[in-house]
Amino acid sequence: MGADLLPRSILQQYDLRKDVWGLLPPMTTPRYDAITHLIGSKLYVAGGRQCKRPVKAFEAYDTETRSWTSLPALPCKRTYAGVLWDPDGRLCLLGGLRQGGGHQSSKFTKNINVFDTNQGSWLKSDDIVSMKSKRADFAAAFLRGRMVVAGGLGHEPSALDTVEAFHPQKKKWEKLAPMNFPRCSASSIVIRDRFLVVGGVNQVKMLAPQLSRRS
Template structure:
């Protein structure tokens, strides 16, 4: 067979409903839902919008009962579970709401035990699992809680060994991996795993360094990929951008490393086994529009087509081998939305 090359085609700019940042994205049946976020004036919004790729347009749906930004969102069948986040008073929320995508209706559900933002959520056997968070006192939590949609009840599971919020969470088989996060101004290197069968936590090798605004991805082989970011300086040192890419294999317990370009606060995703990074901040004075792809097996970087609009703090999601980068910031909240179509092309 002929060798294959990974090619990024031109970005497709798709319609923008409104400038938005710190919103949440979800994929239900190949349709993109955008939940809440901060509008151009910086206020949390209750907006819910649906992007239909087939007709290339947005639809406004019934708004959430509670305006919020930075909410955790889980997909439970045909329903969107929206948990916590930041409210209009700039404080964490305990409100939990569910949107039925078939009925087009919101329902208020059992609230969290305490207000929380910076939660990380995953789904196992139709139940949502929420990890960590920041409480109303703005301090980190170690809580692990499980939500049963049918019973509308939250149950506490054994807490994490490490207090934190804004973690990266991945569910592999019956284990929940939790990497990094924050404790107020302090970054966390802790890497821990919860075994749902034995209901116990274990510690894994810590992350190589304390980094914020990095890209964190999990591939289909169960590897944690930690890309770039802003490395926290010491007492007499300033923070610096890093170009490190660290890959931890959860099956073998090994750590690999690769490098490319200094950047932080970028969109990151895995598409067809490649890690893609788009936009962000670097040593340049302006926001980046550059896009690159890394193949973990070949340990090779490739430059793809740049985004039409430079930005950082964008939300991103992969739907049907397409990378959608939605909103973000370029001095002010951005209304730019773009889709990267990628394909394998034969080398003649």
């Protein structure tokens, strides 16, 4: 994705049968640490950073037409957020680091922004319930109809072990059993209604709130 001061806009594709990499049309906005999610034939790319500062850019790549479309900008500049797609065709951006006003540094957030992929617009924040804890760089999944987030970084000096889930009927977030080990930067996947959180980092050298690049 390039260095802090030289973000890239390239999109590459690997062909398993030919064992070769090919270049696809580049993004409109060069960036790194962007949030990506594939829905149908479209790859959504939200936020990210340029020169260590979060951006609002939001665009989608159509794998069928091989073209990019610029979408309505994020409600706030954001990076290191969680991303989920709910059954109603909405793309949910959870938590992350958002840019403060003026020259303020980035701050952890518990806010959620929801993009309606059918209407092509962001929903009003008044209709959305924020998470209990501010966090970034965490694992997220849609499990049995509930959004679940685990670990990440917050205002604590070390990674988080806390887990919470959104109950759609009660319209509130509820705490779940914590992970065995605190960690951030983990990979995750859902297999047969089980949320697997893989790897990660549990010792952080004062990265908050700017989340400097890890070595």
